[in-house]
Amino acid sequence: MQDSFKSVAINETNPKFTQCIKRKDSLYDRGNSIRSEFARDYTRLIHCRAYRRLKHKTQVFCAPHNDHICTRMEHVIHVASTSKTIANYLGLNAELTEAIATGHDIGHAPFGHAGEDILNSLMSQKEGTNAPKKFWHERNSLFFADFIETLGNPDGSENLLNLTYAVRDGIVCHCGEIDEQGIKPRDNAIDLYDIKRPGVVSPFTWEGCIVKVSDKIAFLGRDIEDARAYHIIDMSSYRELREIVASTLGFDSKGGAHRSGRAVNTTVLMNDMIVDLCEQSSPEKGICFSEPYFKFIQALKKFSLARIYNNWRLLEFKNYAQGILGCIYRTLMRTQVYAQNHRLDHALKYAPDLRDSFLNWVIKYTNYDEEKRSVERFNTKNVFDINDSVSWEKCVIEYISGMTDQYAINVFNEIISF
Numbered sequence: 001m002q003d004s005f006k007s008v009a010i011n012e013t014n015p016k017f018t019q020c021i022k023r024k025d026s027l028y029d030r031g032n033s034i035r036s037e038f039a040r041d042y043t044r045l046i047h048c049r050a051y052r053r054l055k056h057k058t059q060v061f062c063a064p065h066n067d068h069i070c071t072r073m074e075h076v077i078h079v080a081s082t083s084k085t086i087a088n089y090l091g092l093n094a095e096l097t098e099a100i101a102t103g104h105d106i107g108h109a110p111f112g113h114a115g116e117d118i119l120n121s122l123m124s125q126k127e128g129t130n131a132p133k134k135f136w137h138e139r140n141s142l143f144f145a146d147f148i149e150t151l152g153n154p155d156g157s158e159n160l161l162n163l164t165y166a167v168r169d170g171i172v173c174h175c176g177e178i179d180e181q182g183i184k185p186r187d188n189a190i191d192l193y194d195i196k197r198p199g200v201v202s203p204f205t206w207e208g209c210i211v212k213v214s215d216k217i218a219f220l221g222r223d224i225e226d227a228r229a230y231h232i233i234d235m236s237s238y239r240e241l242r243e244i245v246a247s248t249l250g251f252d253s254k255g256g257a258h259r260s261g262r263a264v265n266t267t268v269l270m271n272d273m274i275v276d277l278c279e280q281s282s283p284e285k286g287i288c289f290s291e292p293y294f295k296f297i298q299a300l301k302k303f304s305l306a307r308i309y310n311n312w313r314l315l316e317f318k319n320y321a322q323g324i325l326g327c328i329y330r331t332l333m334r335t336q337v338y339a340q341n342h343r344l345d346h347a348l349k350y351a352p353d354l355r356d357s358f359l360n361w362v363i364k365y366t367n368y369d370e371e372k373r374s375v376e377r378f379n380t381k382n383v384f385d386i387n388d389s390v391s392w393e394k395c396v397i398e399y400i401s402g403m404t405d406q407y408a409i410n411v412f413n414e415i416i417s418f
Helices: 035-047 049-054 072-090 093-105 114-124 137-148 165-172 205-230 236-249 267-279 289-307 313-334 336-340 350-365 370-374 389-401 407-418
Strands: 150-151 156-162
Touching: 035 049, 035 093, 035 165, 049 072, 049 407, 072 093, 072 205, 072 267, 093 165, 093 205, 114 313, 114 389, 137 165, 137 389, 165 205, 205 289, 205 350, 236 289, 236 350, 267 289, 267 389, 313 350, 313 407, 350 370, 350 389, 350 407
Parallel strands: none
Antiparallel strands: 150 156
16 A cells, blocks of 8 residues: 555664665765765666666567667666656655666676576586576676776776665565565675575565565566567467466456456556555565466466577577677686786787776786776775686676677677687
C-alpha cells in the first residue's frame, strides 16, 4: 500500500542510517553540496567509465547494428525506473534505489551472461567444471566500484568511487534470478566480500530488496519482446506464451488481450507486475507479489529459459564469444613474464590497441610501474601482483570483464590478423 514502508525507509531517523552512509574514506567537500549521500553516489556512478560502456554490452542479443534491441545500459535504466517507481509509491528512499540500480551491472562481462559463464569457466578450468563460481557479475560490480572505477577530483587526481555501504550492499546483493516471495532485508551489516555466492544473502535495506525484484521485472518482459523481434519465439512458442498468460492472469489466449482490453506487451506486463507488487507488499509480509502473479513470473522464467536462452542461435553465439574471450585470455596470460621484466609493451606490439589499453590497466592497478602511476595521478591501489600467477590471472579476467562487445571483437581481430 502507498507509503506503507515510510517508517522503514533509509533516512536520518532509521537506526541503520549511519551504517548505510558509511564510506571507506571521506569524500572531498566542495562547500556547496546540495545533494544527499545517495544522490552523490548516483552521479558518481553515471560519470564512471564502466557505466558508459554498458551501452555497448549485450543484454541477451548481440545486436550492435539494431538501435531497438535492449543493451545492458537500457536494462539498467529499466531497473532504475522500476525501482524508483516502487520506492516512491511505498515511501522508501528513491535516491538510494536509483543509485543501487544504476551501479548494479557495472562489472558485467561483455556478451551478456554468456560472457559471464565463459570468464567463470576460464577461471575454474584448473579445478574442474563443478568448481564454485569464481566470476559472478554481482561480486564483480562491487569489485569495480571499490577498486577499479575512478573519477577526477577537483585537484586533478584520479580517485576511487568510494560509494556508501548501502549502495555497495545493494549492488552485490541484487541477484534477481532467485524465486522468492516475501523478500526482507537482513538486520546485520557484514563484510560484503564474505558473500561467496550470488542470491544467498538478502540486502541490508528495503531499498536494496526493491532493486533485487526490479531486476527481475525489467528483464522478463523485455527479453521476450526482443526474442519476438528476432523470430526466436516462433508461432508455436508464442501460443504457449499466450496460454501461460491466460492460465495465470486471465488474459485472452486467442487474441492476446487483457480482460480489461489492454494488449499484452512489455509495458503492460511491467506495469501490472509493478502495481501488483505495490499492492501486495508490506513490512510484515515483505516485498512480494500476489499468488497469481508469482506463479506467472515463475512460468514466464521457465518459458524464457526453454524458448529463448537455450535457443540454438544463442548457444552458437556463446561458442562465438568463447572463441573471442578465450583467445584474449590466453594472449594476455602469456605476457606475465614480460610484465615482470617491464617489457609489456614489447609483448603486445602486434596488437597496438590491446597493448595501449592493457598497459594502462596494468600501470593503474598493479605493481608494474608505481612511478608512472604516480605521474598519471592514479590514486589506486596495487590490486594485482604481477609476480603471482593467481593474481595475474585475476588481473587478466578483470580487464576482459570491462570490455565492450565490439572492443573485444576488435582486439581479437588484432591478435589473429597478420
